Amino acid sequence: MGLTPDCQPIHSIFRWSSMNTRPRGALRIQASRSESVVDTLAVEAPLQVNINGRPWTTTMRTPGDDPFLVRGMLFSEGLLTDPAAELGWQPFDDPESGHIAAVDLTVAESALNQPFEDRRAQMSVSSCGLCGIRQWRDLFPGDFSPRLNGQIQLAADLIPAAMADLHHGMRAFGESGGCHGAAAYTARGRRLALFEDIGRHNAVDKVIGSLLSRDQLHLAVLLAVSGRISYEIVFKAFRARLPVLAAVSAPSSMAVEMADAFGLTVLGFCRDTRLTVYSHPERIKAQAQPRSRTARRRAAAPAPAGRRDQP
Structure with a gap:
C-alpha cells in the first residue's frame, strides 16, 4: 500500500504549536487497518x-x-x-x-x-x-581547567526527583516523542534551567548558555539528561564545572573513562528509586533504609543446621 495524498505537510491547515514541533499528516497502520492521522514531529x-x-x-x-x-x-x-x-x-x-x-x-x-x-x-x-x-x-585549549574536586555531596533521593522533574518538563517530547532534554539543579534540588532539542548535546549547550547569561552557572551542581551519556556530554559538563551528571540511560565506556580523569560523578539508569554510580561515588550520599521488624528477626535468628549462607 502506497502513501496517500494525506501524507503531506499541513502547514496551511494547522499553525505550528511551537518552534520545537510541527504537525504532519501521516498514515498509521495497525494489523490490517490503516487510517490517516495528524502526528507531531520534532523540528530539525x-x-x-x-x-x-x-x-x-x-x-x-x-x-x-x-x-x-x-x-x-x-x-x-x-x-x-x-x-x-x-x-x-x-x-x-x-x-x-x-x-x-x-x-x-x-x-x-x-x-x-x-x-x-x-x-x-x-x-x-x-x-x-x-x-x-x-x-x-x-x-583541550590552552586554558584547560583542572579536574573537578571539592566536598559537594548530593542525597541519593534527590536524583530521582530531578529526573522526574526533567521528564515532566519536556513538553516537546510529550508532543512528539522526538526530543531530548537537559536540566540543571542546585545541591538542594532547585531547578535552574531546562531545555529540549532534537540533539541531546544541544539541550546541554542551551542549559549552559542560559546559566551563563543569567550568571547562575556557579549555582549548578547536577546536570540531568535524557537518553544516554556519551563522551561529548561529559566534556561539556566538565567545561561548565558541573560535578554530577545523571541520565536515564547508560553511559558509554569513553564517557566513564573521561569522567574518571576529570573528577566527574556519572550516574546512569536513574529510574524511579534506582540508579548506578559509575565514577566518583563519594559525591552521592545514600541513606540507609531502616529494616522492618520481620527482617530484623530473620537477621538475628540462627541459620538452620547444615545450611551455608550465600555471600
Missing part, C-alpha cells in the same frame, strides 16, 4: 554560525533559544575564554519557515581562543556534539 533545522565575519560551523538543532545554544556551544567547546563576554547578535531568518537560519556574531578577539576557523571542518549533525573537530588537542 540548520543554523550557520559566523564569528566576526568568519564562518565557524553549521549545526543541526531544534529552533528556539538559539542565543543560549550558541553561547553554550562556544563556552563548552573552549572557544569563549570569557564566560561573560558580550556577543553581538545579527540573525538572518529563513523566509519560508520563519526560523533563524544563520547568525553573525561579533565577539572581542581577546575573548576567543585563536585561531578558531579550522577547529570545525564540517556540519555538526544533531546526534553529534563535537562533530567536525579536526584533532583531539582541539578539545
Whole structure:
C-alpha cells in the first residue's frame, strides 16, 4: 500500500504549536487497518554560525533559544575564554519557515581562543556534539581547567526527583516523542534551567548558555539528561564545572573513562528509586533504609543446621 495524498505537510491547515514541533499528516497502520492521522514531529533545522565575519560551523538543532545554544556551544567547546563576554547578535531568518537560519556574531578577539576557523571542518549533525573537530588537542585549549574536586555531596533521593522533574518538563517530547532534554539543579534540588532539542548535546549547550547569561552557572551542581551519556556530554559538563551528571540511560565506556580523569560523578539508569554510580561515588550520599521488624528477626535468628549462607 502506497502513501496517500494525506501524507503531506499541513502547514496551511494547522499553525505550528511551537518552534520545537510541527504537525504532519501521516498514515498509521495497525494489523490490517490503516487510517490517516495528524502526528507531531520534532523540528530539525540548520543554523550557520559566523564569528566576526568568519564562518565557524553549521549545526543541526531544534529552533528556539538559539542565543543560549550558541553561547553554550562556544563556552563548552573552549572557544569563549570569557564566560561573560558580550556577543553581538545579527540573525538572518529563513523566509519560508520563519526560523533563524544563520547568525553573525561579533565577539572581542581577546575573548576567543585563536585561531578558531579550522577547529570545525564540517556540519555538526544533531546526534553529534563535537562533530567536525579536526584533532583531539582541539578539545583541550590552552586554558584547560583542572579536574573537578571539592566536598559537594548530593542525597541519593534527590536524583530521582530531578529526573522526574526533567521528564515532566519536556513538553516537546510529550508532543512528539522526538526530543531530548537537559536540566540543571542546585545541591538542594532547585531547578535552574531546562531545555529540549532534537540533539541531546544541544539541550546541554542551551542549559549552559542560559546559566551563563543569567550568571547562575556557579549555582549548578547536577546536570540531568535524557537518553544516554556519551563522551561529548561529559566534556561539556566538565567545561561548565558541573560535578554530577545523571541520565536515564547508560553511559558509554569513553564517557566513564573521561569522567574518571576529570573528577566527574556519572550516574546512569536513574529510574524511579534506582540508579548506578559509575565514577566518583563519594559525591552521592545514600541513606540507609531502616529494616522492618520481620527482617530484623530473620537477621538475628540462627541459620538452620547444615545450611551455608550465600555471600
